[in-house]
Amino acid sequence: MSYICPCAEYLPPETSSTIPTFNVFKLRNFFLEHDIEFRKNVFEALKEPIFHLRYGLSLEEERLWLKKRWARLHELGFLKGTLTSVDPKIRSKYDAFFECIEMYDHSLSVAMGVHYGLFGSTIAFLGTDEQVREWLPKVEDCSMLGCFALTELGHGSNVRGIETQARYDQVSQEFIIHTPCETAQKYWIGGAAETAHWSTVFAQLTVDGINYGIHPFLVQLRDDNGRVLPGITIADCGHKMGLNGVDNGRIWFENVRIPRNYMLSRYNSVSSEGKYSSVYKTADERFAAQLGALTGGRVSIALSSTNQSKIGLTIAIRYGLSRRAFGSTSEGLEVPILNYLSHQLRLMPPLAATCIMSLCANRLRSRYRNRANENLKELHIWSSGFKSLMSWQMRDTLQECREACGGQGYKSENRIGIMKSTFDVLLTYEGDNLVLLQQVSRAVLSDFLRQLKKGHFIGSLAYLNSKDIFSGTLPQHKEGCIEYLRTIFRRREANALATLAKELATREHQGKSSFDAWNECLDLAAEAGRAHTELLFVDLSEEIISSINDEDASIGSVLKLCQQLFLFHLVDKQSVFLRTSCLSSKEAEYCHDKVIELCKQLRVVALPLVESFGIPSHLLGPIAFNWIAHNSRVRL
Numbered sequence: 001m002s003y004i005c006p007c008a009e010y011l012p013p014e015t016s017s018t019i020p021t022f023n024v025f026k027l028r029n030f031f032l033e034h035d036i037e038f039r040k041n042v043f044e045a046l047k048e049p050i051f052h053l054r055y056g057l058s059l060e061e062e063r064l065w066l067k068k069r070w071a072r073l074h075e076l077g078f079l080k081g082t083l084t085s086v087d088p089k090i091r092s093k094y095d096a097f098f099e100c101i102e103m104y105d106h107s108l109s110v111a112m113g114v115h116y117g118l119f120g121s122t123i124a125f126l127g128t129d130e131q132v133r134e135w136l137p138k139v140e141d142c143s144m145l146g147c148f149a150l151t152e153l154g155h156g157s158n159v160r161g162i163e164t165q166a167r168y169d170q171v172s173q174e175f176i177i178h179t180p181c182e183t184a185q186k187y188w189i190g191g192a193a194e195t196a197h198w199s200t201v202f203a204q205l206t207v208d209g210i211n212y213g214i215h216p217f218l219v220q221l222r223d224d225n226g227r228v229l230p231g232i233t234i235a236d237c238g239h240k241m242g243l244n245g246v247d248n249g250r251i252w253f254e255n256v257r258i259p260r261n262y263m264l265s266r267y268n269s270v271s272s273e274g275k276y277s278s279v280y281k282t283a284d285e286r287f288a289a290q291l292g293a294l295t296g297g298r299v300s301i302a303l304s305s306t307n308q309s310k311i312g313l314t315i316a317i318r319y320g321l322s323r324r325a326f327g328s329t330s331e332g333l334e335v336p337i338l339n340y341l342s343h344q345l346r347l348m349p350p351l352a353a354t355c356i357m358s359l360c361a362n363r364l365r366s367r368y369r370n371r372a373n374e375n376l377k378e379l380h381i382w383s384s385g386f387k388s389l390m391s392w393q394m395r396d397t398l399q400e401c402r403e404a405c406g407g408q409g410y411k412s413e414n415r416i417g418i419m420k421s422t423f424d425v426l427l428t429y430e431g432d433n434l435v436l437l438q439q440v441s442r443a444v445l446s447d448f449l450r451q452l453k454k455g456h457f458i459g460s461l462a463y464l465n466s467k468d469i470f471s472g473t474l475p476q477h478k479e480g481c482i483e484y485l486r487t488i489f490r491r492r493e494a495n496a497l498a499t500l501a502k503e504l505a506t507r508e509h510q511g512k513s514s515f516d517a518w519n520e521c522l523d524l525a526a527e528a529g530r531a532h533t534e535l536l537f538v539d540l541s542e543e544i545i546s547s548i549n550d551e552d553a554s555i556g557s558v559l560k561l562c563q564q565l566f567l568f569h570l571v572d573k574q575s576v577f578l579r580t581s582c583l584s585s586k587e588a589e590y591c592h593d594k595v596i597e598l599c600k601q602l603r604v605v606a607l608p609l610v611e612s613f614g615i616p617s618h619l620l621g622p623i624a625f626n627w628i629a630h631n632s633r634v635r636l
């Protein structure tokens, strides 16, 4: 008698999961932090037919849909007051809105983010009170659609090198904005190709033949009918690997004249007589202040990266619990693929990393909201390090999620593949990740050297006052205790900074310029930036988890589990810990075994954990639900 295989039926993920050991809704609020009801309203609006996700559109169609959707969101008034109000409760809705929209469609959030976030923030941060009063309400009500023109064909990461000129003409009391050569054309400018009528333009300011460095100007690009103004040439950047709803453009200026009060002059100004003044003493300080708007962008990218990972993980984990392959369970069914250790090793470490990074990104956001002059350097270190490591984590997470869903992961409607290509740009814009990590290590190294000279370390480097930081036995690892892992991560940063300092000094003694010395040590510089940021994750996550009330102990326990898996996995996957003797090979083996043990533990709560992310079902792909019914012949 031949064996007939019974048809596989769909069993929801819940069938392969146990009852949650913690309150999913409480954890959700813990992750989201604010504007819970408001977010629900935004997600609800995204159920309208106009927002139904569509795939395989032409570039023109993508842009058309984007415009319609932006107009609808504007009509719904979610962003009303978020730019112009001084009430922090209204302003916080801005972040919540963009977090929701970004989960829905990256093109839409980028197009709107360039206008409100980059164009609007530049005016808000760098404009005088009068300029802000005049222009910001028009940004908020979209009567003045704008873009942000910093990058040029010849200079992206090296912002100081941009070549666009802004020369003050005292006779007419105007600035003359000019593109002197092809490499000075503004490039990649979101919204420039079709949408924006205005732009904040960064250019080298010259007054009376003296160059004062980069300054921001407001320039009108198009008239009320959308026609490009004389002296300005605009071209489209063309089709991209993602984000095709956004009309990125290139801009050339041919001696375009703008009034004197179109220079954004909160910190630096040129009087009608052509006298330059600045509140900053040095050119370096001036430069850093001009680029302040980019810090907010990095904070958003850090948050967004964890949110996109949450979507990918929710889809892949739900699918992993309902997709069965090979073997047989006690009920005679095939085994859910998430029960395979290899699948757990693929998805549980990113799940743990995403939970911990999400908590750290929330902390970064509150630091940013409460920023003061004294903590701007720290904010730069945090935002640059977090943006880099969180967006890289997102890239790796989405890749694992895509593969974990097999062929279904490759289908556009299941979202992960599309997200991979559209969010990839987070690694590049608002600062290339590797370049940003160099900035982290430069800033931390300068603190390290200064404090070393004084013979006493403070702040995040205070642990270096302990004599046995470079050696000695590691504390015994106790379940859930951070000290073992914290010592390993501190040792690793201490080694990285000491080695970088030593190698730079050796090269400078050999007569090499500091530029050459630094470039010969870029492997160490990237490592020091990573080491510092990962140690920040250790300390911040511990601070957050240990402050959870006793009544929420079950939430504390699940986050503790995530923290341990995240950190053990970081040690396990990076050879630097072993190479620089932060631990012995026996201890490295212990860390590897812990990863396996913790993955199995996290598998048990994986479903409630992704439920706590609160991603609405209409933003998950069909494979997160009954994928058999979805693909049924009756639906053809």
Ligand SMILES: Cc1cc2nc3c(=O)[nH]c(=O)nc-3n(C[C@H](O)[C@H](O)[C@H](O)COP(=O)(O)OP(=O)(O)OC[C@H]3O[C@@H](n4cnc5c(N)ncnc54)[C@H](O)[C@@H]3O)c2cc1C
Pocket: 114, 148, 149, 150, 151, 154, 155, 156, 157, 158, 187, 188, 189, 190, 240, 243, 248, 425, 428, 429, 430, 431, 432, 433, 434, 435
């Ligand atoms: C889709 C998209 C939208 C954008 N939107 C805008 C916008 O609206 N407005 C705007 O002004 N800009 C925008 N940008 C530009 C973006 O900010 C830049 O692309 C980014 O800053 C990187 O600059 P670059 O492309 O010139 O790369 P480059 O600076 O040329 O970098 C290329 C490579 O060189 C490496 N590198 C560079 N310098 C160093 C160094 N010192 N040491 C070691 N390695 C180095 C980098 O790591 C990178 O891998 C956008 C870009 C894209 C792709």
